[in-house]
Amino acid sequence: MRIISLNVNGIQTAKERGLFAWLKEQNADVVCLQDIRCTQPQIESPAFELPGYVCYASEAEIPEQGGVAIYSKLQPKAIITTLGFESCDRFGRYLHADFDKLSIASVLLPSGRGSDESLNQKFKFMDDFTSYLEKQLRKRREYIYCGSLYVAHRKQDVKNWRDCQHLPGFLAPERAWLDEVIVNMGYVDALRKVNHDTEQFSWWPDTEQAELLNLGWRFDYQLLTPNLRRFAGRASLPRAPRFSEHAPLIIDYDWLLSV
Template sequence: MKIASINVNGIREAVDRGFLDWLAEQDADVVCVQNLKAKSFELDDSILYPEGYEGYFLDAEQDGFSGVGIYCRKIPKAIMYGLGFEQCDNEARFLQADYDRFSIVSFLMPDGSDYAAKQSFMTQYQEYLSKMSRKRREYIICGTWHIAHKTLDLANWADNQTTPGFKPEERAWMDQVFGPTGFIDTFREINRDAGEYTWWPKLDQDMPRGRQEGWRIDYQVIGPNLRRHVADAWIDVDATFSQYAPLIVEYDLEL
Protein backbone atom coordinates (compact mmCIF):
# COMPACT_ATOMS: atom_id res chain seq x y z
CA MET A 1 0.00 0.00 0.00
CA LYS A 2 1.34 3.37 -1.04
CA ILE A 3 0.19 6.56 0.70
CA ALA A 4 1.20 10.06 -0.36
CA SER A 5 0.62 13.22 1.66
CA ILE A 6 0.99 16.75 0.32
CA ASN A 7 0.19 20.26 1.52
CA VAL A 8 -0.96 21.74 -1.80
CA ASN A 9 -1.01 25.30 -0.41
CA GLY A 10 -4.05 26.11 -2.57
CA ILE A 11 -5.53 23.26 -4.61
CA ARG A 12 -6.41 25.32 -7.70
CA GLU A 13 -2.95 26.87 -7.87
CA ALA A 14 -1.38 23.44 -7.42
CA VAL A 15 -3.49 22.06 -10.26
CA ASP A 16 -2.33 24.90 -12.50
CA ARG A 17 1.27 23.88 -11.68
CA GLY A 18 0.79 20.18 -12.46
CA PHE A 19 -0.70 18.52 -9.36
CA LEU A 20 -3.12 16.31 -11.32
CA ASP A 21 -0.35 15.16 -13.66
CA TRP A 22 1.77 14.27 -10.63
CA LEU A 23 -1.17 12.44 -9.05
CA ALA A 24 -1.74 10.35 -12.17
CA GLU A 25 1.92 9.26 -12.15
CA GLN A 26 2.04 8.12 -8.52
CA ASP A 27 -0.04 4.94 -8.56
CA ALA A 28 -0.75 5.65 -4.91
CA ASP A 29 -3.59 3.88 -3.11
CA VAL A 30 -4.40 6.94 -0.99
CA VAL A 31 -3.36 10.58 -1.37
CA CYS A 32 -3.98 12.94 1.54
CA VAL A 33 -4.07 16.65 0.70
CA GLN A 34 -4.04 19.64 3.03
CA ASN A 35 -4.47 23.40 2.89
CA LEU A 36 -6.90 23.38 -0.04
CA LYS A 37 -7.85 27.06 0.42
CA ALA A 38 -11.08 26.44 -1.50
CA LYS A 39 -14.57 25.11 -0.92
CA SER A 40 -15.10 21.73 -2.52
CA PHE A 41 -18.26 22.91 -4.30
CA GLU A 42 -16.13 25.49 -6.10
CA LEU A 43 -13.87 22.84 -7.64
CA ASP A 44 -14.14 21.16 -11.02
CA ASP A 45 -14.94 17.46 -11.24
CA SER A 46 -11.42 16.89 -12.58
CA ILE A 47 -10.15 17.93 -9.13
CA LEU A 48 -12.88 16.27 -7.07
CA TYR A 49 -12.75 12.94 -8.90
CA PRO A 50 -9.45 12.40 -10.73
CA GLU A 51 -9.39 9.26 -12.85
CA GLY A 52 -9.16 6.19 -10.63
CA TYR A 53 -9.93 8.02 -7.37
CA GLU A 54 -12.86 9.00 -5.18
CA GLY A 55 -12.30 12.33 -3.48
CA TYR A 56 -13.53 13.29 -0.01
CA PHE A 57 -13.16 16.81 1.36
CA LEU A 58 -13.78 18.90 4.45
CA ASP A 59 -14.25 22.63 3.92
CA ALA A 60 -13.35 25.37 6.38
CA GLU A 61 -16.01 27.91 7.29
CA GLN A 62 -13.71 30.78 6.27
CA ASP A 63 -13.30 31.32 2.54
CA GLY A 64 -9.86 30.65 1.09
CA PHE A 65 -8.62 29.01 4.28
CA SER A 66 -7.36 25.58 5.34
CA GLY A 67 -9.34 22.50 4.25
CA VAL A 68 -8.29 18.85 3.90
CA GLY A 69 -9.06 16.02 1.52
CA ILE A 70 -8.40 12.35 0.80
CA TYR A 71 -8.21 10.69 -2.62
CA CYS A 72 -8.91 6.94 -2.39
CA ARG A 73 -8.62 4.20 -5.01
CA LYS A 74 -10.72 1.88 -2.83
CA ILE A 75 -13.89 3.36 -1.36
CA PRO A 76 -13.64 3.53 2.46
CA LYS A 77 -16.19 1.89 4.71
CA ALA A 78 -16.80 5.24 6.41
CA ILE A 79 -15.61 8.83 6.45
CA MET A 80 -15.30 10.85 9.67
CA TYR A 81 -15.40 14.62 9.28
CA GLY A 82 -13.63 16.49 12.10
CA LEU A 83 -12.89 15.66 15.71
CA GLY A 84 -15.78 17.29 17.54
CA PHE A 85 -14.01 20.36 18.86
CA GLU A 86 -14.84 23.71 17.32
CA GLN A 87 -11.37 24.94 16.42
CA CYS A 88 -10.57 21.78 14.49
CA ASP A 89 -13.89 21.32 12.75
CA ASN A 90 -14.65 24.92 11.78
CA GLU A 91 -11.16 25.22 10.29
CA ALA A 92 -11.41 21.81 8.54
CA ARG A 93 -8.24 20.23 9.90
CA PHE A 94 -9.08 16.51 10.25
CA LEU A 95 -10.64 14.04 7.82
CA GLN A 96 -10.57 10.26 8.41
CA ALA A 97 -11.17 7.37 6.02
CA ASP A 98 -11.96 4.05 7.72
CA TYR A 99 -11.00 0.69 6.25
CA ASP A 100 -11.26 -2.79 7.76
CA ARG A 101 -7.90 -2.86 9.51
CA PHE A 102 -7.00 0.79 9.99
CA SER A 103 -7.96 4.40 9.41
CA ILE A 104 -6.12 6.95 7.26
CA VAL A 105 -6.26 10.62 8.27
CA SER A 106 -5.55 13.84 6.42
CA PHE A 107 -4.49 16.37 9.05
CA LEU A 108 -3.47 20.04 9.14
CA MET A 109 -2.09 21.68 12.29
CA PRO A 110 -2.43 25.48 12.67
CA ASP A 111 0.74 27.10 11.40
CA GLY A 112 1.44 29.25 14.45
CA SER A 113 0.74 32.67 12.91
CA ASP A 114 -1.71 32.88 15.83
CA TYR A 115 0.45 31.08 18.35
CA ALA A 116 -2.11 31.07 21.17
CA ALA A 117 -4.58 29.38 18.84
CA LYS A 118 -1.99 26.78 17.90
CA GLN A 119 -1.27 26.05 21.56
CA SER A 120 -4.99 25.64 22.25
CA PHE A 121 -5.28 23.24 19.32
CA MET A 122 -2.28 21.21 20.47
CA THR A 123 -3.78 20.79 23.95
CA GLN A 124 -7.09 19.51 22.58
CA TYR A 125 -5.47 17.38 19.92
CA GLN A 126 -3.17 15.72 22.45
CA GLU A 127 -6.24 14.53 24.34
CA TYR A 128 -7.59 12.97 21.16
CA LEU A 129 -4.24 11.36 20.29
CA SER A 130 -4.14 9.79 23.74
CA LYS A 131 -7.58 8.30 23.15
CA MET A 132 -6.54 7.04 19.71
CA SER A 133 -3.49 5.31 21.17
CA ARG A 134 -5.73 3.26 23.47
CA LYS A 135 -8.08 2.05 20.77
CA ARG A 136 -7.74 -1.32 19.07
CA ARG A 137 -8.00 0.36 15.66
CA GLU A 138 -4.76 1.39 13.94
CA TYR A 139 -4.24 4.87 12.48
CA ILE A 140 -2.06 6.44 9.79
CA ILE A 141 -2.14 10.22 10.35
CA CYS A 142 -0.84 12.09 7.30
CA GLY A 143 -0.26 15.79 6.97
CA THR A 144 1.40 19.01 8.00
CA TRP A 145 2.03 19.21 11.73
CA HIS A 146 3.84 22.57 11.40
CA ILE A 147 6.53 21.48 13.87
CA ALA A 148 10.09 20.43 13.12
CA HIS A 149 10.80 17.88 15.82
CA LYS A 150 14.60 17.64 15.96
CA THR A 151 17.53 19.86 14.99
CA LEU A 152 18.18 17.71 11.93
CA ASP A 153 14.65 18.54 10.73
CA LEU A 154 15.44 22.10 9.66
CA ALA A 155 18.41 23.76 8.05
CA ASN A 156 19.01 26.76 10.27
CA TRP A 157 17.84 25.46 13.64
CA ALA A 158 20.13 27.66 15.75
CA ASP A 159 18.44 30.85 14.56
CA ASN A 160 14.89 29.44 14.78
CA GLN A 161 14.62 28.39 18.41
CA THR A 162 12.03 31.07 19.13
CA THR A 163 10.24 30.69 15.78
CA PRO A 164 6.79 29.04 15.80
CA GLY A 165 7.32 25.52 14.51
CA PHE A 166 10.52 24.99 16.45
CA LYS A 167 9.84 26.47 19.87
CA PRO A 168 10.95 24.33 22.83
CA GLU A 169 7.37 23.74 23.99
CA GLU A 170 6.33 22.57 20.51
CA ARG A 171 9.24 20.17 20.27
CA ALA A 172 8.45 18.91 23.78
CA TRP A 173 4.88 18.31 22.62
CA MET A 174 6.20 16.19 19.75
CA ASP A 175 8.40 14.34 22.25
CA GLN A 176 5.18 13.34 24.00
CA VAL A 177 3.52 12.24 20.75
CA PHE A 178 6.52 10.08 19.76
CA GLY A 179 7.26 9.09 23.35
CA PRO A 180 4.68 8.32 26.05
CA THR A 181 1.68 8.62 23.70
CA GLY A 182 3.26 5.87 21.60
CA PHE A 183 3.12 7.13 18.03
CA ILE A 184 5.89 6.70 15.44
CA ASP A 185 7.38 8.99 12.79
CA THR A 186 7.41 6.67 9.77
CA PHE A 187 9.94 8.69 7.79
CA ARG A 188 12.53 8.41 10.57
CA GLU A 189 12.02 4.65 10.65
CA ILE A 190 13.61 4.62 7.19
CA ASN A 191 15.76 7.74 6.94
CA ARG A 192 17.83 9.27 9.75
CA ASP A 193 19.68 11.79 7.59
CA ALA A 194 19.74 15.55 7.99
CA GLY A 195 18.81 17.74 5.05
CA GLU A 196 15.49 15.99 4.43
CA TYR A 197 12.81 18.67 4.20
CA THR A 198 9.17 19.03 3.15
CA TRP A 199 8.76 22.83 3.27
CA TRP A 200 10.84 25.78 2.13
CA PRO A 201 9.60 29.06 3.66
CA LYS A 202 11.55 31.22 1.21
CA LEU A 203 11.30 28.95 -1.80
CA ASP A 204 12.97 30.26 -4.93
CA GLN A 205 11.63 28.26 -7.88
CA ASP A 206 14.79 29.04 -9.86
CA MET A 207 17.07 27.45 -7.26
CA PRO A 208 17.23 23.69 -6.51
CA ARG A 209 15.53 22.83 -3.22
CA GLY A 210 18.69 21.12 -2.01
CA ARG A 211 20.43 24.50 -1.90
CA GLN A 212 17.68 26.23 0.09
CA GLU A 213 16.91 26.29 3.80
CA GLY A 214 14.06 23.90 4.49
CA TRP A 215 12.02 22.39 7.31
CA ARG A 216 10.58 18.89 7.74
CA ILE A 217 7.14 19.61 9.14
CA ASP A 218 5.06 16.98 7.30
CA TYR A 219 4.62 13.50 8.74
CA GLN A 220 2.92 10.16 8.41
CA VAL A 221 2.37 9.07 11.99
CA ILE A 222 1.43 5.52 13.04
CA GLY A 223 0.97 3.42 16.14
CA PRO A 224 3.59 0.87 17.26
CA ASN A 225 1.68 -2.11 15.84
CA LEU A 226 2.23 -0.79 12.31
CA ARG A 227 5.97 -0.19 12.71
CA ARG A 228 6.97 -3.51 11.15
CA HIS A 229 4.83 -2.71 8.09
CA VAL A 230 6.77 0.42 7.05
CA ALA A 231 8.59 -0.69 3.90
CA ASP A 232 9.91 2.58 2.47
CA ALA A 233 9.55 6.34 2.85
CA TRP A 234 10.79 9.31 0.85
CA ILE A 235 10.17 12.97 0.08
CA ASP A 236 9.46 13.82 -3.55
CA VAL A 237 11.55 17.00 -3.87
CA ASP A 238 11.09 16.97 -7.64
CA ALA A 239 7.38 17.78 -7.31
CA THR A 240 7.28 21.56 -7.57
CA PHE A 241 3.57 22.39 -7.68
CA SER A 242 3.63 23.59 -4.06
CA GLN A 243 5.91 25.25 -1.53
CA TYR A 244 5.71 21.86 0.18
CA ALA A 245 7.00 18.51 -1.08
CA PRO A 246 5.00 15.27 -1.00
CA LEU A 247 5.86 12.70 1.66
CA ILE A 248 5.35 9.16 0.34
CA VAL A 249 5.36 5.98 2.41
CA GLU A 250 4.97 2.38 1.30
CA TYR A 251 3.47 -0.07 3.79
CA ASP A 252 3.46 -3.85 3.70
CA LEU A 253 -0.33 -3.72 4.03
CA GLU A 254 -3.42 -3.96 1.86
CA LEU A 255 -6.50 -1.78 2.06
Protein backbone atom coordinates (compact mmCIF):
# COMPACT_ATOMS: atom_id res chain seq x y z
CA MET A 1 0.00 0.00 0.00
CA ARG A 2 1.38 3.37 -1.00
CA ILE A 3 0.16 6.60 0.60
CA ILE A 4 1.13 10.06 -0.60
CA SER A 5 0.52 13.13 1.53
CA LEU A 6 0.98 16.67 0.22
CA ASN A 7 0.08 20.21 1.21
CA VAL A 8 -0.70 21.74 -2.17
CA ASN A 9 -1.16 25.42 -1.12
CA GLY A 10 -4.11 25.55 -3.51
CA ILE A 11 -4.99 22.63 -5.76
CA GLN A 12 -5.48 24.77 -8.87
CA THR A 13 -1.90 26.06 -8.74
CA ALA A 14 -0.56 22.59 -7.99
CA LYS A 15 -2.44 21.22 -10.99
CA GLU A 16 -0.94 23.89 -13.22
CA ARG A 17 2.49 22.79 -12.01
CA GLY A 18 1.83 19.19 -13.09
CA LEU A 19 0.54 17.55 -9.92
CA PHE A 20 -2.02 15.26 -11.55
CA ALA A 21 0.35 14.06 -14.27
CA TRP A 22 2.87 13.21 -11.55
CA LEU A 23 0.29 11.44 -9.39
CA LYS A 24 -0.70 9.20 -12.30
CA GLU A 25 2.88 7.90 -12.36
CA GLN A 26 3.08 7.17 -8.62
CA ASN A 27 0.47 4.40 -8.46
CA ALA A 28 -0.52 5.35 -4.91
CA ASP A 29 -3.42 3.60 -3.25
CA VAL A 30 -4.42 6.74 -1.37
CA VAL A 31 -3.49 10.40 -1.87
CA CYS A 32 -4.12 12.85 0.97
CA LEU A 33 -4.04 16.55 0.09
CA GLN A 34 -4.09 19.51 2.44
CA ASP A 35 -4.84 23.22 1.92
CA ILE A 36 -6.78 22.66 -1.29
CA ARG A 37 -8.41 26.13 -1.22
CA CYS A 38 -11.51 25.23 -3.20
CA THR A 39 -15.07 24.10 -2.67
CA GLN A 40 -16.17 20.47 -2.50
CA PRO A 41 -18.11 20.68 -5.80
CA GLN A 42 -15.05 22.18 -7.50
CA ILE A 43 -12.65 19.42 -6.47
CA GLU A 44 -15.18 16.75 -7.41
CA SER A 45 -15.56 18.26 -10.88
CA PRO A 46 -13.82 16.80 -13.99
CA ALA A 47 -11.17 19.52 -13.74
CA PHE A 48 -9.60 17.78 -10.75
CA GLU A 49 -10.38 14.19 -11.65
CA LEU A 50 -7.65 11.59 -11.13
CA PRO A 51 -8.54 8.62 -13.35
CA GLY A 52 -9.02 5.41 -11.40
CA TYR A 53 -9.68 7.20 -8.10
CA VAL A 54 -12.68 8.37 -6.13
CA CYS A 55 -12.34 11.79 -4.53
CA TYR A 56 -13.69 13.26 -1.30
CA ALA A 57 -13.14 16.69 0.24
CA SER A 58 -13.94 18.72 3.29
CA GLU A 59 -14.86 22.34 2.85
CA ALA A 60 -13.77 25.42 4.77
CA GLU A 61 -16.22 28.13 5.73
CA ILE A 62 -14.09 30.36 3.51
CA PRO A 63 -13.10 28.06 0.61
CA GLU A 64 -9.97 30.07 -0.18
CA GLN A 65 -8.58 29.12 3.23
CA GLY A 66 -7.81 25.50 4.04
CA GLY A 67 -9.73 22.38 3.15
CA VAL A 68 -8.42 18.83 2.72
CA ALA A 69 -9.07 16.00 0.26
CA ILE A 70 -8.55 12.28 -0.21
CA TYR A 71 -8.20 10.39 -3.51
CA SER A 72 -8.57 6.62 -3.18
CA LYS A 73 -8.40 3.71 -5.61
CA LEU A 74 -10.83 1.79 -3.41
CA GLN A 75 -14.28 3.05 -2.51
CA PRO A 76 -14.13 3.55 1.29
CA LYS A 77 -16.76 2.07 3.58
CA ALA A 78 -17.40 5.50 5.10
CA ILE A 79 -16.18 9.10 5.02
CA ILE A 80 -15.93 11.37 8.08
CA THR A 81 -15.56 15.11 7.45
CA THR A 82 -15.84 16.63 10.94
CA LEU A 83 -14.40 16.11 14.41
CA GLY A 84 -16.96 18.11 16.36
CA PHE A 85 -14.85 21.09 17.38
CA GLU A 86 -14.83 24.51 15.75
CA SER A 87 -11.07 24.91 15.35
CA CYS A 88 -11.25 21.97 12.95
CA ASP A 89 -14.68 21.87 11.34
CA ARG A 90 -15.09 25.57 10.54
CA PHE A 91 -11.92 25.50 8.44
CA GLY A 92 -12.33 22.07 6.84
CA ARG A 93 -9.16 20.78 8.45
CA TYR A 94 -10.02 17.08 8.68
CA LEU A 95 -11.28 14.21 6.56
CA HIS A 96 -10.89 10.48 6.97
CA ALA A 97 -11.81 7.40 4.95
CA ASP A 98 -12.71 4.10 6.64
CA PHE A 99 -11.50 0.89 5.07
CA ASP A 100 -11.42 -2.63 6.53
CA LYS A 101 -9.60 -2.37 9.90
CA LEU A 102 -7.87 0.85 8.79
CA SER A 103 -8.78 4.54 8.56
CA ILE A 104 -6.69 7.06 6.62
CA ALA A 105 -7.01 10.76 7.41
CA SER A 106 -5.96 14.04 5.84
CA VAL A 107 -5.28 16.72 8.47
CA LEU A 108 -4.31 20.39 8.21
CA LEU A 109 -3.19 22.40 11.22
CA PRO A 110 -3.11 26.21 11.24
CA SER A 111 0.38 27.42 10.41
CA GLY A 112 0.48 29.68 13.46
CA ARG A 113 2.38 32.25 11.46
CA GLY A 114 1.53 35.84 10.71
CA SER A 115 -0.38 36.82 13.86
CA ASP A 116 -1.02 35.99 17.50
CA GLU A 117 -4.54 35.00 16.49
CA SER A 118 -3.23 32.36 14.08
CA LEU A 119 -0.86 30.97 16.72
CA ASN A 120 -3.62 30.84 19.35
CA GLN A 121 -5.87 29.07 16.85
CA LYS A 122 -3.10 26.54 16.31
CA PHE A 123 -2.74 25.85 20.03
CA LYS A 124 -6.52 25.47 20.36
CA PHE A 125 -6.55 22.93 17.53
CA MET A 126 -3.67 21.03 19.16
CA ASP A 127 -5.55 20.78 22.45
CA ASP A 128 -8.77 19.60 20.80
CA PHE A 129 -7.00 17.18 18.47
CA THR A 130 -5.01 15.64 21.34
CA SER A 131 -8.25 14.66 23.07
CA TYR A 132 -9.48 13.10 19.83
CA LEU A 133 -6.23 11.14 19.31
CA GLU A 134 -6.43 9.75 22.84
CA LYS A 135 -9.92 8.41 22.17
CA GLN A 136 -8.86 6.76 18.91
CA LEU A 137 -6.23 4.70 20.68
CA ARG A 138 -9.02 2.91 22.52
CA LYS A 139 -10.76 1.84 19.30
CA ARG A 140 -10.30 -1.54 17.68
CA ARG A 141 -9.00 -0.25 14.37
CA GLU A 142 -5.83 1.33 13.05
CA TYR A 143 -5.30 4.91 11.86
CA ILE A 144 -2.88 6.73 9.58
CA TYR A 145 -2.98 10.51 9.95
CA CYS A 146 -1.48 12.28 6.95
CA GLY A 147 -0.92 15.69 8.42
CA SER A 148 0.51 19.02 7.41
CA LEU A 149 1.21 19.97 11.02
CA TYR A 150 3.46 23.01 10.67
CA VAL A 151 5.66 21.76 13.51
CA ALA A 152 9.26 20.59 13.19
CA HIS A 153 9.68 18.02 15.95
CA ARG A 154 13.41 17.63 16.50
CA LYS A 155 16.53 19.69 15.88
CA GLN A 156 17.29 17.54 12.86
CA ASP A 157 13.93 18.57 11.37
CA VAL A 158 14.89 22.19 10.73
CA LYS A 159 17.96 23.80 9.19
CA ASN A 160 19.81 26.18 11.53
CA TRP A 161 17.57 25.17 14.42
CA ARG A 162 19.19 27.56 16.91
CA ASP A 163 18.02 30.54 14.86
CA CYS A 164 14.48 29.15 14.60
CA GLN A 165 13.60 28.54 18.25
CA HIS A 166 11.59 31.76 18.49
CA LEU A 167 9.59 31.11 15.31
CA PRO A 168 6.17 29.42 15.06
CA GLY A 169 6.78 25.90 13.85
CA PHE A 170 9.66 25.29 16.25
CA LEU A 171 8.41 26.83 19.48
CA ALA A 172 8.88 24.80 22.65
CA PRO A 173 5.11 24.28 23.26
CA GLU A 174 4.62 23.06 19.68
CA ARG A 175 7.44 20.55 19.95
CA ALA A 176 6.14 19.46 23.36
CA TRP A 177 2.80 18.73 21.72
CA LEU A 178 4.45 16.34 19.26
CA ASP A 179 6.33 14.78 22.18
CA GLU A 180 2.96 14.13 23.80
CA VAL A 181 1.55 12.54 20.63
CA ILE A 182 4.60 10.51 19.59
CA VAL A 183 6.52 9.82 22.80
CA ASN A 184 3.80 9.65 25.45
CA MET A 185 0.77 8.47 23.46
CA GLY A 186 2.78 6.14 21.24
CA TYR A 187 1.84 7.35 17.76
CA VAL A 188 4.54 6.48 15.23
CA ASP A 189 6.27 9.02 13.01
CA ALA A 190 6.38 6.80 9.92
CA LEU A 191 9.19 8.67 8.17
CA ARG A 192 11.47 8.47 11.19
CA LYS A 193 10.60 4.84 11.68
CA VAL A 194 12.43 4.01 8.44
CA ASN A 195 14.60 7.04 7.65
CA HIS A 196 16.87 8.77 10.17
CA ASP A 197 18.82 10.88 7.69
CA THR A 198 19.33 14.57 8.40
CA GLU A 199 17.84 17.31 6.24
CA GLN A 200 14.65 15.38 5.53
CA PHE A 201 12.64 18.55 4.97
CA SER A 202 9.14 19.00 3.57
CA TRP A 203 8.71 22.80 3.48
CA TRP A 204 10.84 25.70 2.37
CA PRO A 205 10.20 29.45 2.50
CA ASP A 206 9.38 30.80 -0.94
CA THR A 207 12.74 32.47 -1.48
CA GLU A 208 15.68 31.81 -3.78
CA GLN A 209 18.04 31.66 -0.79
CA ALA A 210 15.94 29.01 0.93
CA GLU A 211 16.11 26.81 -2.15
CA LEU A 212 19.82 27.39 -2.71
CA LEU A 213 20.86 26.73 0.89
CA ASN A 214 18.17 24.11 1.59
CA LEU A 215 16.73 26.16 4.47
CA GLY A 216 13.94 23.69 5.06
CA TRP A 217 11.67 22.48 7.83
CA ARG A 218 9.89 19.12 8.23
CA PHE A 219 6.27 20.08 8.69
CA ASP A 220 4.54 17.08 7.08
CA TYR A 221 3.94 13.69 8.68
CA GLN A 222 2.23 10.36 8.48
CA LEU A 223 1.41 9.41 12.08
CA LEU A 224 0.42 5.81 12.78
CA THR A 225 -1.35 4.07 15.62
CA PRO A 226 1.23 1.92 17.47
CA ASN A 227 0.22 -1.43 15.96
CA LEU A 228 1.12 -0.18 12.48
CA ARG A 229 4.77 0.41 13.35
CA ARG A 230 6.03 -2.81 11.79
CA PHE A 231 4.18 -2.19 8.52
CA ALA A 232 5.98 1.04 7.58
CA GLY A 233 8.42 0.49 4.73
CA ARG A 234 10.24 2.74 2.29
CA ALA A 235 9.73 6.48 2.76
CA SER A 236 10.80 9.53 0.80
CA LEU A 237 10.39 13.31 0.63
CA PRO A 238 11.41 14.15 -2.94
CA ARG A 239 12.44 17.79 -3.43
CA ALA A 240 11.57 17.65 -7.12
CA PRO A 241 9.24 18.02 -8.82
CA ARG A 242 7.62 20.57 -6.53
CA PHE A 243 3.99 21.61 -6.74
CA SER A 244 3.88 23.99 -3.74
CA GLU A 245 6.12 25.15 -0.89
CA HIS A 246 5.81 21.58 0.44
CA ALA A 247 7.32 18.31 -0.75
CA PRO A 248 5.18 15.18 -1.06
CA LEU A 249 5.67 12.54 1.63
CA ILE A 250 5.57 9.07 0.07
CA ILE A 251 5.43 5.98 2.27
CA ASP A 252 5.01 2.35 1.27
CA TYR A 253 3.38 0.00 3.78
CA ASP A 254 3.38 -3.78 3.95
CA TRP A 255 -0.40 -3.69 4.15
CA LEU A 256 -3.03 -4.73 1.63
CA LEU A 257 -5.79 -2.13 1.60
CA SER A 258 -9.25 -3.66 1.46
CA VAL A 259 -12.86 -2.89 2.27
